[in-house]
Amino acid sequence: MYGSQCAVNNISLTLREGEIVGFLGPNGAGKSTTMKITTCFLPPTSGEVKVGGFDVTQHPIAVKRITGYLPEHNPLYLDLYIHEYLRFIGRLYGMSGLRLRKRVDEMIALCGLEREQNKRIEALSKGYRQRVGLAQALIHDPKILILDEPTSGLDPNQLVEIRKLIKDISRNKTVIFSTHIMQEVQALCDRVIVINRGEIVADNALSTLLGSAVQTISIIVEFEGDVQVAEIQQIKGVTEVTKLKPNTFRLTAPTGTDLRPEVFRFAADHHLSMVGLKLEENSLEEIFRSLTHQHPV
Numbered sequence: 001m002y003g004s005q006c007a008v009n010n011i012s013l014t015l016r017e018g019e020i021v022g023f024l025g026p027n028g029a030g031k032s033t034t035m036k037i038t039t040c041f042l043p044p045t046s047g048e049v050k051v052g053g054f055d056v057t058q059h060p061i062a063v064k065r066i067t068g069y070l071p072e073h074n075p076l077y078l079d080l081y082i083h084e085y086l087r088f089i090g091r092l093y094g095m096s097g098l099r100l101r102k103r104v105d106e107m108i109a110l111c112g113l114e115r116e117q118n119k120r121i122e123a124l125s126k127g128y129r130q131r132v133g134l135a136q137a138l139i140h141d142p143k144i145l146i147l148d149e150p151t152s153g154l155d156p157n158q159l160v161e162i163r164k165l166i167k168d169i170s171r172n173k174t175v176i177f178s179t180h181i182m183q184e185v186q187a188l189c190d191r192v193i194v195i196n197r198g199e200i201v202a203d204n205a206l207s208t209l210l211g212s213a214v215q216t217i218s219i220i221v222e223f224e225g226d227v228q229v230a231e232i233q234q235i236k237g238v239t240e241v242t243k244l245k246p247n248t249f250r251l252t253a254p255t256g257t258d259l260r261p262e263v264f265r266f267a268a269d270h271h272l273s274m275v276g277l278k279l280e281e282n283s284l285e286e287i288f289r290s291l292t293h294q295h296p297v
Contacts (some may be wrong), residue, residue, distance in 0.1 A: 006035050006198055007030050007033040007198055008034055008044075008088040008198045009030075009197070009198035010197050010199075011030075011034070011046065011198070011199060011200050012135070012200070013200065013203060013256075014176050014288065015144070015176060016144075016174070017174055017192055018170075018172070018173070018174060019174060019175075019190045019191055020166075020167075020175045020176075020177075020188050020189050020190050021174075021175065021176040021177075021189060021190070021191045021192070021193060022176075022177065022178075022179065022184070022185035022188070022189035022192045022193070022206070023035075023127050023176055023177065023178040023179075023186065023195070024178070024179070024180075024192060024193065024194045024195070024288060025178075025194060025195040025196055025292070026196060026292050029195045029196050029197060029198070029292075030195050030197070030198040031148070031178040031195060032071075032072060032148055032178070034195070035069070035146050035148050035176075035178065036071075037049055037056065038051060038056065038067070038146060039064070039067055039069040039146055040056050040060040040063050040064055041069075043056075043057060044056070044057065044089070048168055050065075051063045051066065052066045052143060052144065052265060053068060054066075065093070065140065065142075066142050066144060067142050067143075067144045067145075067146060068138050068141035068144070068145045068146065069137055069140075069146045069147075069148075070130075070133045070134060070136075070137045070145075070146070070147045070148065070150055071148050072148040072149045072152065072178075072188070074129055074130060074132075074133040076121050076129060076132060076133065076136075077121065078120070078121045078122035079120060079121075079221045080120065080121055081106060081118065081120055081121070081261075082108065082113055082116065082117050082118075082119065082121060082124075083117060083118075085121060085132065085136070086104045086107055086108070086132075086135055086136060086139055087100060087101075087104055089139050090103055090104060090138045090139050090140070090146060093139065095139075095140070103139060103141075104139070107135040107138055107139055107224075107264040108135065108136070108164075109191070110138070110168070110169070111131040111132070111134050111135040111138075111165060112131060112161065112165065113128065113132065113135065114205075115127050115132055117132065122155060125158075126153055126154060126158070127154055127155070127157075127158030127161065127162065130151075130158075130162055131162070131165065133150075134147075134150070134162075134165060134166075134169070134210070135223060138169065142173070143174065143175070143215065144173065144174045144175075145169065145170070145173050145175045145177075146175075146176055146177070147166070147175065147176070147177035147178070148178050149177075149178050149179055149180070149203070150162060150166065150177055150179070151179060151181060152179075152180075152186055153259070155199050157182070157225070158189045159184070163184060163187055163188060165186075166188060167188060170188075171191060175290070176220060182283070182284045182285045182288065185269050185284060186206065186284055188248075189206050190205065190206060191204065191205050191206060192205075192206050192209050192284075193206060194288065194291050194292070196291065196292045201291045201292070202287075202291050206284075209284070209287060210284060210287070216239070216240075216252050216253065216255060216286075216290060217252070217253055217254070217255050217256070217257060217259075217280075218250050218251065218252045218253075218278070218279075218280040218286060219250070219251050219259055219260065219263070219278065219280060220244070220248065220249070220250055220251075220276070220278050220280055220281050220288060221248070221249055221251060221263055221274060221276065221277050222247055222248040222249075222274065222275040222276040222277075223247045223248075223267065223272045223274055223275065224247070224272065224274070225247070225272050225273065226247065227270070227272060229241050229243055229246060230247070231266075231270070232249055232251065232266070232291065232297075234266075235251070235259065235262050235263060235266050236262045237253045237254075237259055237269045238251050238252070238253055238259065238262075239252050239253055239254065239256075240252040245293035247275075248276075250280065251263070260277065263277065
C-alpha cells in the first residue's frame, strides 16, 4: 500500500529453480513494487513472501544472501573505479582477501568489462554501466537474480550484448526480469507473468501464451494522404484504432472479421491511396495489449 493506493493486490506466484521469467505490465502495474518487496527493500503491508524458503520480513539478511538485485535506476558510485566498486560490494557480502579478488576478476570477465576495467564508472557508457550493475548483483553468486528493466535506454547493439549476458548468467540461476521490450521476452524467457493494476492477469509458459487464442485481430494500414482517427473509427467492424505514425494505423476487430474489404471501400470513398496493408500476427505485444486493455490502468 502507498497511502490509500493498493500497489499489489494479493498476488500469488512461485518461481521454479533454473527458469527465466519475464515480468510484464504497464507503467504503474506493480512490477517494481513486487520486486522491491521480494528483495527486502520495501516491507509488505500484508501477506507473505518467501525467497528460497526465507520470509522477507523475518529473515531479510538470509534473503539478500541468496538474491542479486539490479533496480531500474542502477545505483552506482560513479566516482569509483570498476574494481573499487566491485570490491566494496563484495566486502558488504563478507568476502575478503584472495577470494574477493578472484571473484571480482571473474565478474569482470563474465560481464565483459575487461576493456573498461581501469576506468571510473562515470566514464562508462550506459551499456557498460548496466554491465557493472549486473556484476554487483552477481558478485556473491546468488541463486536468484532479480532485474528491473535491465535493458531500458540501451541502443540496439547494447540490447543484444546484455541479452546474451543474461542468457549466459541464467544457466545455473533463477532469473526474473521486468521489461517493456517484448523482443527481450521472446528471446530470453521460459515463462511470462503479466501484472496489471496490482493483479496477475496471465502466468504461463511463453509458448502457451503465444499459442493462446486472442479475441481480436489487427491489421496495419498506411495511407498516402492525411486521414483522421475519428474517420477510420467509422469503418464497419473496427473496434479500436491506434495511430502508429503519421498516416499509419493499427485497426482492431473481433476475431473472424475481415476488415480488408471495408478498408478498401473507405479508401475509395475518401479518395485515398493506400501505401500498405498487412495482417498483424498473434504477437506477444498484441497479447499483452489484449490482457491489459481488459483491465485499464
